[in-house]
Amino acid sequence: MKRLLLIISILIGLSFFMGKKEKPIEGLMVGNIAPNLKGASPNGDTLSLINLRGNFVLIDFWASWCRPCRYENKNLVETFKHFNNYVFPVKKTWIGRTKKVQGFKIFSVSLDARKDSWMKAIKDDQLTWPWHISDLKHWNSKLAAKYNIMTIPTNFLLDPKGKIIGKNLKGKELDMQLESLRYKTE
Numbered sequence: 001m002k003r004l005l006l007i008i009s010i011l012i013g014l015s016f017f018m019g020k021k022e023k024p025i026e027g028l029m030v031g032n033i034a035p036n037l038k039g040a041s042p043n044g045d046t047l048s049l050i051n052l053r054g055n056f057v058l059i060d061f062w063a064s065w066c067r068p069c070r071y072e073n074k075n076l077v078e079t080f081k082h083f084n085n086y087v088f089p090v091k092k093t094w095i096g097r098t099k100k101v102q103g104f105k106i107f108s109v110s111l112d113a114r115k116d117s118w119m120k121a122i123k124d125d126q127l128t129w130p131w132h133i134s135d136l137k138h139w140n141s142k143l144a145a146k147y148n149i150m151t152i153p154t155n156f157l158l159d160p161k162g163k164i165i166g167k168n169l170k171g172k173e174l175d176m177q178l179e180s181l182r183y184k185t186e
Helices: 002-019 067-083 115-124 142-146 171-181
Strands: 038-040 046-048 056-062 087-092 098-102 104-110 132-134 154-158 164-167
Touching (some): 038 132, 067 171, 104 115, 115 132, 154 171
Parallel strands (some): 056 104
Antiparallel strands (some): 154 164
């Protein structure tokens, strides 16, 4: 009996050390875990990026006064419509089954200073996804500073664990990246 308990203890101890992986580093480079963003939505609710974990997410920094952003919004609307209900395989489980993730989300961060302009652009550009935040501080935005945003539009593509897997993917380039994820497993 003592021997059995000793063997079980050793196995549990070994599984603890062998199963321990290095925690990914938070940062802004591909391969890093994206820092969390938390801010006010147009209706005043507080939204947090971390609540979208488990999905492929595009963090999109933009503003209503930015012409290239407004042009890119047309592409994002089409990409969102196309990939929102996709089923992405993400990895094989230990028994050989493929784990799947439903859908693609966009988390929009506006560098607007005026709430009415921001809300009008969301409506006019038909940005139907519900994840929009802004601190309404223009280039003084703490949200943008957290990601070292110097130009817009700027975006970061995240995997379901919150790891950055792409940066500044626009138009067809974003679509091709998402399409490639449809057939990729770890």
